[in-house]
Amino acid sequence: MSEITPSSNPNPNQKQSLTSHLGKGNPSNYAHQRWFWLTVISLFLGLVYLLAPILTPFLMAALLAYLGDPLVDRLEAWKLSRTLSVTVVFIVLILMILVILLVLLPVIETQLGHLVQKMPRYIDNAVLVLQPYLLQEWGVNIENIDQEIKAWLTTNLSQTGGFVQKILKTISASGALLIGWASTLFLTPVITFYLLRDWDHLVAFIHDLLPRRVEPV
Secondary structure (H helix, E strand, O other): OOOOOOOOOOOHHHHHHHHHHHHOOOHHHHHHHHHHHHHHHHHHHHHHHHOHHHHHHHHHHHHHHHHHHHHHHHHHHOOOOHHHHHHHHHHHHHHHHHHHHHHHHHHHHHHHHHHHHHHHHHHHHHHHHHHHHHHHHOOOOOOOHHHHHHHHHHHHOOOOOOHHHHHHHHHHHOHHHHHHHHHHHHHHHHHHHHHHHOHHHHHHHHHHHOOHHHOOO
């Protein structure tokens, strides 16, 4: 009795039909899908823009929690409880933010002031270097443009010094803006603490929601 084995060479017509079915799609379907996703993305970005004042503390807290979670896991490996580890990392993050606000911002303000003071000299050097080339190659004379730039800098950037105080004055002058900043400063640490404490559970929850076909390998 002869044994029946599957043919090693499938029917070429069937193979061609299957390839054409998988490789070719309806262009109109692709166009509809493209416009559908563009519409969804546009609506999502518009919604994010409209809800930016509400979403800001949550986004900032999520970023801080993402950065602090590895440190929390490291402390947990040293036999500390999750809550105690989160508290330690939370205090470290707050101290780092305070250092940035109290130390780096004044340094940046001072450096910006020095840059504005030295800007006219930089402009003179740039004009000396570029003027012969531009005049020879393009017939453009920028002899007086440096004076215009200097006048603009004097008018607009000479008041750069003390920009932190001006920002605070602007915030205090607007009641709604002041309330928004105050709520962000209050809510962000609170949300960060709870996100850090439950970060592993949130990641596991989101992982369970993902379809298996998009699950990272």
